Amino acid sequence: MLAHIAHAHGSPSSTLVLPAERLPASEEALAEALSDGVAWLAEHGLAAVTKIALVSVSEHPLFDLDYRFVQVIPGDPARFDFRGSCGHSVLSSVVVASRLGWIGRLAPEHRVRVRVLNNNDHVVCEVDECVRDRTTFTAHFLNHPAVPLGELLPFGETTTDLPFDDGAIRVSAVSVGNPYLFLSGHDLGVDTPEELFAAGQPLFRTMSAIRRSAARQYGYPVDGAFPKVAAVLPDGENGLAARAVSVPSWHPTLALTGAVCLGAARRIRGTIPFQLAGGETRRTASLRIRTAGGCTTSDAAVSGHDQDSELSWVSVPEKAVSFTGAVTIDSFDPHALKEDSCLLST
Numbered sequence: 001m002l003a004h005i006a007h008a009h010g011s012p013s014s015t016l017v018l019p020a021e022r023l024p025a026s027e028e029a030l031a032e033a034l035s036d037g038v039a040w041l042a043e044h045g046l047a048a049v050t051k052i053a054l055v056s057v058s059e060h061p062l063f064d065l066d067y068r069f070v071q072v073i074p075g076d077p078a079r080f081d082f083r084g085s086c087g088h089s090v091l092s093s094v095v096v097a098s099r100l101g102w103i104g105r106l107a108p109e110h111r112v113r114v115r116v117l118n119n120n121d122h123v124v125c126e127v128d129e130c131v132r133d134r135t136t137f138t139a140h141f142l143n144h145p146a147v148p149l150g151e152l153l154p155f156g157e158t159t160t161d162l163p164f165d166d167g168a169i170r171v172s173a174v175s176v177g178n179p180y181l182f183l184s185g186h187d188l189g190v191d192t193p194e195e196l197f198a199a200g201q202p203l204f205r206t207m208s209a210i211r212r213s214a215a216r217q218y219g220y221p222v223d224g225a226f227p228k229v230a231a232v233l234p235d236g237e238n239g240l241a242a243r244a245v246s247v248p249s250w251h252p253t254l255a256l257t258g259a260v261c262l263g264a265a266r267r268i269r270g271t272i273p274f275q276l277a278g279g280e281t282r283r284t285a286s287l288r289i290r291t292a293g294g295c296t297t298s299d300a301a302v303s304g305h306d307q308d309s310e311l312s313w314v315s316v317p318e319k320a321v322s323f324t325g326a327v328t329i330d331s332f333d334p335h336a337l338k339e340d341s342c343l344l345s346t
Contacts, residue, residue: 005324065097073223073248142312171272211227230254264311
């Protein structure tokens with residue numbers, strides 16, 4: 001099977017983009033088929049690729065592409081998590097789809113509308129710059145109709161005391177794009193961004209254990225990829241420092257969905273990000289997010305800050321993607337694949 005690889009800058013992994021029409025739809029059959037592909041990647045020095053995107057031209061009249069995300073959980077054997085999404089992989093898929101001719105050639109101000117099948121997210125990928133093998137986007141995560149802020153709180157509260165080891169820790173659970181837990185760095189024993197970025201395995205293990213505890217609350221597998229978890233601290237005016245756990249290590253920056261979720265959480269009165277980012281005193285400015293790997297911004301359109309206020313969209317600019325190349329994966333079980341489609345032959 002012909003596959004393509006693209007890398008969104010700041011992501012812990014490149015994305016393997018596959019034609020959805022060639023693969024089975026059920027999770028059980030899909031996991032079996034993808035196991036062959038992951039084994040092939042490992043044999044050819046590409047074991048670091050842990051994100052898979054299944055993409056097709058959308059049959060829905062309002063969208064250009066349908067996208068389904070699969071997170072590879074490294075191990076022997078490798079496992080797969082189908083629950084969430086990945087904004088970096090969405091952008092990588094758009095770059096590949098353009099090269100295959102499934103959508104028009106990318107150019108500044110071109111907007112590609114993507115329907116995320118995992119969670120029904122609607123993402124508009126707006127091209128800011130396109131130079132050779134590098135494309136820069138602004139990603140818009142839309143809610144139409146607008147969603148009450150209270151519906152973004154999976155535990156029904158802006159903060160929750162989450163059972164953890166022999167006690168509890170205060171978290172804000174917010175779900176936009178993906179479910180996230182936001183923790184105050186102060187509650188984890190770190191008080192400055194520099195301390196947060198320099199923290200090693202003890203903090204990683206603590207945050208991973210907190211994530212597993214939250215997974216039990218969600219009813220998710222404790223050894224899966226969701227919910228995500230990130231620690232945050234104040235970082236100057238209109239800014240937060242953030243450090244997140246990824247699979248299977250620290251995230252080098254912050255997931256695109258993490259920036260989206262953090263931008264929304266900062267607008268909800270009472271959440272940890274709202275409190276640490278200045279609360280009522282900084283209502284309208286974009287949020288500047290600093291990580292160990294660089295800075296990004298997130299802007300959320302809300303009608304207010306109470307739980308009955310509504311979120312319309314969240315945008316994250318300056319997300320760059322580089323096209324890596326094509327590979328032919330010849331180890332897929334032919335019985336697991338569907339017949340060649342016209343899209344693949346393009």
